[in-house]
Amino acid sequence: MKIHIIGGGNLGVAIAKGLSKFSQGNQITITRRNTSSILYLEQLGVIVSADNKYQIQDADIIILTIKPYQVDTVLAEILPVISNKVIASAVSGLSIENLQNKIGASNSAIRIMPNIASQFGASATCIAFHEKDKEKAQNVVALFQDLGTAPIIDEKLMDAATVLAASGTAFALRYIRASMQAGIEIGFDWQTALAISAQTVKGAAEMIMEEQIHPEQLIDRVTTPQGCTIAGLNEMEMHGFSSSLIRGIKTSLKQIKG
Ligand SMILES: NC(=O)c1ccc[n+]([C@@H]2O[C@H](COP(=O)([O-])OP(=O)(O)OC[C@H]3O[C@@H](n4cnc5c(N)ncnc54)[C@H](OP(=O)(O)O)[C@@H]3O)[C@@H](O)[C@H]2O)c1
Incomplete structure (x- = not known):
């Protein structure tokens, strides 16, 4: 699968490193505005870019690991060039409904709550989604099962x-x-x-x-x-x-x- 991680900070980097090690066969791209501190990820086979739209049309899963106040800016950039995408958001406090409203009906909003032990394949990543996206969410679940455990939970337990x-x-x-x-x-x-x-x-x-x-x-x-x-x-x-x-x-x- 092609995984596109937007937000190469603490969590995004941990997921990228974990995927490169524990989930073979994926192509991973990670973005942030200032890439200098994460260029070393290229040695792990991860594509590093400052352009959130870089090959995003090819992505099977887009993972958001940005702060809540950065969401609207990022979505304004990527939404004009994507459709039918699975967007897995680790953004604290952003509900599936709110995200779904922002990304439009053609994309699927999945909520994930990983931790930085993703890097070592040892995260407990809780995942929630609406019934309509059950099938599309399976790839996200499988991906995070590679990074530890990935229980599916009711969204009301996300906090x-x-x-x-x-x-x-x-x-x-x-x-x-x-x-x-x-x-x-x-x-x-x-x-x-x-x-x-x-x-x-x-x-x-x-x-x-x-x-x-x-x-x-x-x-x-x-x-x-x-x-x-x-x-x-x-x-x-x-x-x-x-x-x-x-x-x-x-x-x-x-x-x-x-
Ligand atoms: N850390 C955890 O253990 C953890 C666990 C679960 C959930 N979360 C959630 O995950 C999110 C990220 O947390 P974090 O601790 O990883 O934060 P962080 O270290 O601040 O990472 C956020 C990253 O987003 C990048 N960014 C900001 N604006 C951007 C833009 N317009 N386009 C692309 N990248 C952009 C920033 O880099 P630049 O400034 O260079 O762009 C930064 O590296 C938060 O919502 C947090 O609540 C975190």
Whole structure:
């Protein structure tokens, strides 16, 4: 497929890199106004351009990874030269209905919420679309399945998906940082503490995804009666470990809804 990514910033670049590595056989184009910082992507076989219209007529999927206030400018540029296109938008807060109204009935609006782990084939990309575009959306779903998991969700959960999957990356990183800081306090240099903390989180996540079971079942396997793990867990919970995370996620959602 020919994938045309408009907005070569944090997310657009992560998707381009991920596609070049984990989704073979596609032709990827990425655009931004100032291309100097992303020209290196050409070494990965990605076409880099400052022209949003560059070969856009050939694109099977157009991915928007621009800020909300940049959408109208970009659409004004590309709409006169496209029709019958699938436009997958990662733009936060832009509803399918609003996008569909902007792009006209001849194009299909799909909403996606990837995260920057797309670069490593490890994104959780929630996808929503209207029933009329079900078939056209399948290519988008398949593409993002190559970059991790790609659950199809009801659009009304898109804000929640933004918090859980996109902001969630920062929440998980903050856990790793805290674990690293504790690791330093109990005797490791920061590099070793970081490597252990990150790999431990990766291992825990892989076990859950592989075995598809509730985390508490795996926790049971790690917690010996009267052992050090349950003592540490209970101490953390007494200081609000789970509840502070839950409260943080709910606060993020409140913020997004305005
Ligand atoms: N970052 C994430 O983890 C994440 C996750 C999910 C969703 N999102 C959403 O994805 C969108 C992009 O986020 P981001 O963090 O990647 O932002 P970003 O780093 O600021 O990237 C936006 C890019 O768009 C380019 N751009 C601006 N105007 C343009 C135009 N007229 N034509 C072509 N390119 C243009 C900018 O480059 P130039 O100024 O050089 O043109 C910039 O590189 C946002 O709506 C965000 O909410 C982000």
